[in-house]
Amino acid sequence: MALSVEGHTQVEAQLRAAKAAARLLAPLPRAVKDQALHAMGEAIWADRAAILAANQTDLERAHAQGETKARMDRLMLDERRLHQVIQGLEQVAALPDPVGQVEAAWTRPNGLHIEKVRVPFGVIAIIYESRPNVTVDAAALALKTGNAVVLRGGKEAQSSNAALTAAMRRGLQAAGVPEDALQFVAVPDRAVVDVLIRAKGWVDLAIPRGGAGLIQHVVEHAVVPVIETGVGNCHVYVDAQADLDMAVEIVVNAKVQRPSVCNAAETLLVHRDVAPAFLPRVGQALTARGVELRACTETYTLLQGVVPADLLQRAEELDWSTEYLDLIMAVKVVGSLDEAIQHINHYGSQHSEAIVTADTQAAARFFSSIDAAAVYHNASTRFTDGFEFGFGAEMGISTQKLHARGPMGLPELTTYQYRVRGTGQVRS
Amino acid sequence: MALSVEGHTQVEAQLRAAKAAARLLAPLPRAVKDQALHAMGEAIWADRAAILAANQTDLERAHAQGETKARMDRLMLDERRLHQVIQGLEQVAALPDPVGQVEAAWTRPNGLHIEKVRVPFGVIAIIYESRPNVTVDAAALALKTGNAVVLRGGKEAQSSNAALTAAMRRGLQAAGVPEDALQFVAVPDRAVVDVLIRAKGWVDLAIPRGGAGLIQHVVEHAVVPVIETGVGNCHVYVDAQADLDMAVEIVVNAKVQRPSVCNAAETLLVHRDVAPAFLPRVGQALTARGVELRACTETYTLLQGVVPADLLQRAEELDWSTEYLDLIMAVKVVGSLDEAIQHINHYGSQHSEAIVTADTQAAARFFSSIDAAAVYHNASTRFTDGFEFGFGAEMGISTQKLHARGPMGLPELTTYQYRVRGTGQVRS
Numbered sequence: 001m002a003l004s005v006e007g008h009t010q011v012e013a014q015l016r017a018a019k020a021a022a023r024l025l026a027p028l029p030r031a032v033k034d035q036a037l038h039a040m041g042e043a044i045w046a047d048r049a050a051i052l053a054a055n056q057t058d059l060e061r062a063h064a065q066g067e068t069k070a071r072m073d074r075l076m077l078d079e080r081r082l083h084q085v086i087q088g089l090e091q092v093a094a095l096p097d098p099v100g101q102v103e104a105a106w107t108r109p110n111g112l113h114i115e116k117v118r119v120p121f122g123v124i125a126i127i128y129e130s131r132p133n134v135t136v137d138a139a140a141l142a143l144k145t146g147n148a149v150v151l152r153g154g155k156e157a158q159s160s161n162a163a164l165t166a167a168m169r170r171g172l173q174a175a176g177v178p179e180d181a182l183q184f185v186a187v188p189d190r191a192v193v194d195v196l197i198r199a200k201g202w203v204d205l206a207i208p209r210g211g212a213g214l215i216q217h218v219v220e221h222a223v224v225p226v227i228e229t230g231v232g233n234c235h236v237y238v239d240a241q242a243d244l245d246m247a248v249e250i251v252v253n254a255k256v257q258r259p260s261v262c263n264a265a266e267t268l269l270v271h272r273d274v275a276p277a278f279l280p281r282v283g284q285a286l287t288a289r290g291v292e293l294r295a296c297t298e299t300y301t302l303l304q305g306v307v308p309a310d311l312l313q314r315a316e317e318l319d320w321s322t323e324y325l326d327l328i329m330a331v332k333v334v335g336s337l338d339e340a341i342q343h344i345n346h347y348g349s350q351h352s353e354a355i356v357t358a359d360t361q362a363a364a365r366f367f368s369s370i371d372a373a374a375v376y377h378n379a380s381t382r383f384t385d386g387f388e389f390g391f392g393a394e395m396g397i398s399t400q401k402l403h404a405r406g407p408m409g410l411p412e413l414t415t416y417q418y419r420v421r422g423t424g425q426v427r428s
Numbered sequence: 429m430a431l432s433v434e435g436h437t438q439v440e441a442q443l444r445a446a447k448a449a450a451r452l453l454a455p456l457p458r459a460v461k462d463q464a465l466h467a468m469g470e471a472i473w474a475d476r477a478a479i480l481a482a483n484q485t486d487l488e489r490a491h492a493q494g495e496t497k498a499r500m501d502r503l504m505l506d507e508r509r510l511h512q513v514i515q516g517l518e519q520v521a522a523l524p525d526p527v528g529q530v531e532a533a534w535t536r537p538n539g540l541h542i543e544k545v546r547v548p549f550g551v552i553a554i555i556y557e558s559r560p561n562v563t564v565d566a567a568a569l570a571l572k573t574g575n576a577v578v579l580r581g582g583k584e585a586q587s588s589n590a591a592l593t594a595a596m597r598r599g600l601q602a603a604g605v606p607e608d609a610l611q612f613v614a615v616p617d618r619a620v621v622d623v624l625i626r627a628k629g630w631v632d633l634a635i636p637r638g639g640a641g642l643i644q645h646v647v648e649h650a651v652v653p654v655i656e657t658g659v660g661n662c663h664v665y666v667d668a669q670a671d672l673d674m675a676v677e678i679v680v681n682a683k684v685q686r687p688s689v690c691n692a693a694e695t696l697l698v699h700r701d702v703a704p705a706f707l708p709r710v711g712q713a714l715t716a717r718g719v720e721l722r723a724c725t726e727t728y729t730l731l732q733g734v735v736p737a738d739l740l741q742r743a744e745e746l747d748w749s750t751e752y753l754d755l756i757m758a759v760k761v762v763g764s765l766d767e768a769i770q771h772i773n774h775y776g777s778q779h780s781e782a783i784v785t786a787d788t789q790a791a792a793r794f795f796s797s798i799d800a801a802a803v804y805h806n807a808s809t810r811f812t813d814g815f816e817f818g819f820g821a822e823m824g825i826s827t828q829k830l831h832a833r834g835p836m837g838l839p840e841l842t843t844y845q846y847r848v849r850g851t852g853q854v855r856s
Contacts, residue, residue, distance in 0.1 A: 121829050122829070204829055219628075219651060223648055225829065243852070246852040250852065250854060252854075257855055257856075345451065367847050369451065371550060372845065374845070374846040374847075375845060375847055375848065376849075376850065377847075377848070380853065380855050382854070382855035383853070388536070401549050402843070405844055406845075417801065417802070420803065421804075421805045424677060426678060426680075426681035426808045
């Protein structure tokens with residue numbers, strides 16, 4: 001699927017402009033960037049009539065296309081939501097700037113002094129499908145870290161995103177920051193994504209944020225470096241030594257509190273020793289909240305007649321690897337901690353995994369054996385989040401191991417440079 | 429270019445074995461890994477007759493194929509070189525183990541205690557073209573950091589690599605470490621590379637080490653995360669305020685000391701103010717060492733009649749972007765520091781860039797404006813090297829910005845995991 005020549009030319013011009021702006025952005029002091037973030041917020045507020053009108057266009061098109069209420073709500077902007085978006089900009093301004101931080105410094109025996117210093121990536125491309133507030137969020141985090149940013153949002157929010165970006169560019173200009181540091185790719189063609197992720201030398205980092213299909217497409221076709229985000233097949237394992245009251249609370253929270261997100265739990269593993277005592281309790285608690293259970297044979301036997309029949313299904317092989325993002329939970333009895341670890345390492349997506357146990361040795365083995373971005377002992381998987389971790393910001397949750405793992409805050413949007421000072425040293 | 433079914437099956441079996449071994453390797457304490465490194469060295473020494481015989485096979489094939497003396501020498505092993513290789517293993521054993529290091533730890537207001545801990549990647553695939561000692565080097569660095577490693581060496585060293593790997597696997601076994609943690613892919617088909625770099629879920633990181641062709645192929649076709657290494661179009665910029673004696677020494681060292689490596693300089697930029705005084709001196713020094721100069725018009729005029737005519741050519745556009753890896757240097761006069769920065773950012777490969785100047789403000793601008801892994805003030809670009817930086821090891825020099833930049837030591841072969849301890853916390 002190739003992009004039209006015209007579309008190609010436009011995207012290339014935007015990448016060129018972004019790269020030139022990135023060079024100017026990199027050495028900017030924190031104060032200038034923070035001022036720009038405030039100015040962006042002011043410009044959004046000043047432009048609110050145009051932004052809300054653009055949003056109305058998106059909403060009407062979505063309505064005409066028969067979108068669900070939930071999706072319409074995610075798309076919708078109003079003055080209250082714009083206020084939140086602007087507050088978000090101010091919060092990012094208040095965060096420390098990682099750029100320029102000296103991570104390490106040492107002097108070699110030959111007198112060379114070496115510093116490892118945080119620097120921006122350059123141009124970051126963000127490809128997303130979600131709500132228009134991501135447009136402002138992503139722009140703020142990239143600019144705060146001295147990066148130019150090329151945004152490619154979902155077509156359902158096209159008008160809203162264009163209006164928000166236009167306002168933010170005016171804000172940048174008002175603050176004396178090159179407005180070309182913020183590019184919104186409006187070319188209405190899906191092939192734009194492929195141009196961005198293959199623009200080696202122009203895009204220093206691509207971050208896809210969205211569903212599994214988008215992520216997979218980007219990882220499969222990208223030539224530029226990518227940070228994968230988002231897919232989470234998370235487990236809670238209730239060990240033989242678990243406090244069962246605590247376990248019920250954690251399992252229910254991990255599944256029910258917000259089932260549509262990547263750090264929600266999808267599978268419950270229960271040690272055989274506590275299964276008869278625990279499964280009926282947690283089964284009732286989950287089904288009372290509308291959760292459908294996909295049960296292994298042992299679980300099915302223990303829960304038959306205990307929970308509503310319409311919420312109890314037999315699990316199939318596919319259930320162990322499915323990210324439901326819904327009020328559905330797979331449930332399996334395991335014979336040991338090792339079996340739980342093997343199951344998680346086999347079926348998990350290396351996102352967030354929890355053990356509930358009073359046995360600290362079991363927890364230590366779980367921590368050192370589970371291959372995931374975040375592991376939890378006696379806490380809900382739902383805490384894998386930049387704000388919950390105290391980062392004050394989040395660009396997404398990385399599920400890869402290269403560069404960034406788990407919640408990405410500001411430092412993860414930077415790279416480093418070695419700065420070496422000498423007095424004429426040469427190598428012999 | 430697809431791999432035969434048989435070859436595919438064999439590579440898949442090796443990846444499966446490596447992944448299983450990686451799970452066992454990850455929690456191993458440092459002492460066990462160090463013991464294994466020593467045992468690998470002992471096994472190589474015990475097997476030296478078989479290894480040198482295998483090397484003889486490679487040398488004879490290379491000779492029959494009319495390989496150059498330089499390439500034959502790179503391929504050749506003898507007892508002295510095996511000794512060096514074994515010393516290398518012992519040096520890696522003596523280095524600190526990054527695995528398990530707590531990079532940060534903090535407690536959230538809700539009582540959750542979060543630790544950011546260094547952990548292995550899992551399975552690292554290393555695809556290389558170089559000398560057989562890379563086989564031992566790469567295996568040592570991967571195993572020290574708790575990673576299983578899949579090695580794919582060049583076919584010219586096939587027999588030597590197989591013999592070295594067989595010995596090292598015996599060493600692992602003797603130390604009680606799963607020998608499957610070290611896989612050597614012997615399938616004689618180039619398509620193996622594509623299987624490795626597309627083995628998502630099996631290979632956690634691929635590192636290509638070799639010429640520009642190999643690197644580009646891997647970056648273009650990989651689906652697994654990659655660290656790019658090696659291509660260096662490095663510059664030395666001699667500023668208006670340079671100490672010209674120092675500048676001659678640095679330029680000559682950066683170009684001549686080992687021209688075939690990525691951190692050697694390829695282009696010399698000279699500020700117009702010092703060009704008449706500096707260019708004849710450096711031109712004579714370089715040509716006296718056999719360096720051919722590719723000169724811009726101004727340089728050509730200044731050097732005509734000063735250096736041997738056969739070593740002075742007019743530069744063409746392509747010269748500014750060429751990594752000669754040879755006794756050739758492009759030379760250009762620039763009007764300002766800014767012009768030098770623009771030239772480097774346009775034509776450079778983001779590897780190593782040097783400024784020679786007594787003006788610390790100029791050096792500071794150079795540092796904050798040049799987009800490269802390493803920037804130097806008054807020192808040769810040749811210092812971009814894991815050993816010269818004091819890392820005690822080097823897996824290659826990254827020219828990308830994601831994860832690792834510049835020389836990669838042991839910490840760069842690890843990722844991290846968040847370990848969260850609670851007392852029943854759930855998210856509200």
